[in-house]
Amino acid sequence: MIIAYRIDAVKAPYILQYVARNDERLRGAIVRTVARSKPRDIFGELKTEAFYVADARETQSEKVRKALQEILGPMGIIIEKVLTNDYRFNAEYTKAIEDKKVADQQVEKNKSAQHAATEEYKRKLEEAKGEVNKMVADADGGYLKAKIDADVYLEQQKLLA
Secondary structure, eight states: OEEEEEEOGGGHHHIIIIIOSSHHHIIIIIIHHHHHHHHHHHHTTSOGGGGGOHHHHHHHHHHHHHHHHHHHGGGTEEEEEEEOOOOOOOHHHHHHHHHHHHHHHHHHHHHHHHHHHHHHHHHHHHHHHHHHHHHHHHHHHHHHHHHHHHHHHHHHHHHHO
16 A cells, blocks of 8 residues: 655644654654554455455545544644555455356356246246136137027927927
8 A cells, every 4th residue: 555645844843843753753653553554444344356446446545545634634744645556365365256256156147047947937837827718718618608509409499399
């Protein structure tokens, strides 16, 4: 991590008297000490995958800059910029992250396939219901036609008798 800072010229006498006798002491004892813990806390809010996203790193860098400014500002130190330098993860950890991403993709693929199968089942179920309803309607129609024919025949026979 690179932290660019400068000394507030107005507070330079205060810094020399109360904070640090020289720039080396200021950098080593004050800035470096504060810059070790606060950035870890703030960058620790990111999930590992988010480190690959420049915008997420930039957002956290700005949060770190503001937090350091709150702490160091009263001492006469102005934090200009906080930059993430070269960040790396352990090779095994990187492999685990990649494996997790592949597994997550497979899970999503399986969920999609399951959803497609469910929808296909629902479609076939509705088709089967339609066929059954058609058969029931045809049977009801045949029954009503036979009943009407029988009623007509009965009335004809009554008239003949």
